[in-house]
Amino acid sequence: MTENECQLEHKREIMAVHDAMDILNGKWKISIISSICYYNKRRFSDILNDVQGISNKMLSKELKELEINKLITRTVLDTQPISVQYQLTEYGMTLKTMINNLAEWGIAHRKVIIGK
Amino acid sequence: MTENECQLEHKREIMAVHDAMDILNGKWKISIISSICYYNKRRFSDILNDVQGISNKMLSKELKELEINKLITRTVLDTQPISVQYQLTEYGMTLKTMINNLAEWGIAHRKVIIGK
DNA sequence: CCGGATCCCTTGCGATACTG
């Protein structure tokens, strides 16, 4: 690869990262995905509990955006009172490796902090 | 693993993801890291160019935060005029796999969008 | 070239309260 081709390749990768983060923007989106991801199926109130500090308003908003981007599906269950179940689409599952990486890194990172 | 242990494990992972995102917060941080990551060494103005749309103010701010969190180092080069070089610390390099995942996903994602 | 300082507008997002 010439140096120029190499530069173009890097540019492409950096833009790809940017594209990805455009979908996963917001303070909570990745945490929400990880919650749904680890449990496969997860209800609104459960996610509300999983994700420390999020408000119902934000959760609702970000779930909606994730649904629009085809990363999750929303299913209303016919219970009394109703409950709503979220799960990853196949497409959303392609994020799984990344989430796992992030979790591993986060755990390692906490050790670094505590170590100080 | 009992169901309860399993739940605790998930909680731990979700919090780990949250911890990680706490460090990597902001609209630009991950893009900046990927720029430095792909080039090993990178100067201020280069990153400004790599990361589409970022302002110098934001770049400066986020670089500072990354430095505080020991993910990158800042070196002033004795050129005329001066230039400043950023690179990942060893610790910062532990993010490399995640960045690569993200880049791959972003590229695949763009194909999905264009495919429509 | 690398940023800091200032100005100013926009948004994110928390708190709270309310509905089907």
Add this chain to the structure above:
DNA sequence: CAGTATCGCAAGGGATCCGG
């Protein structure tokens, strides 16, 4: 239970200019 609606502050972040 799963959201919506409204309010309001604080942070985010762009533009521009300035100094070392």
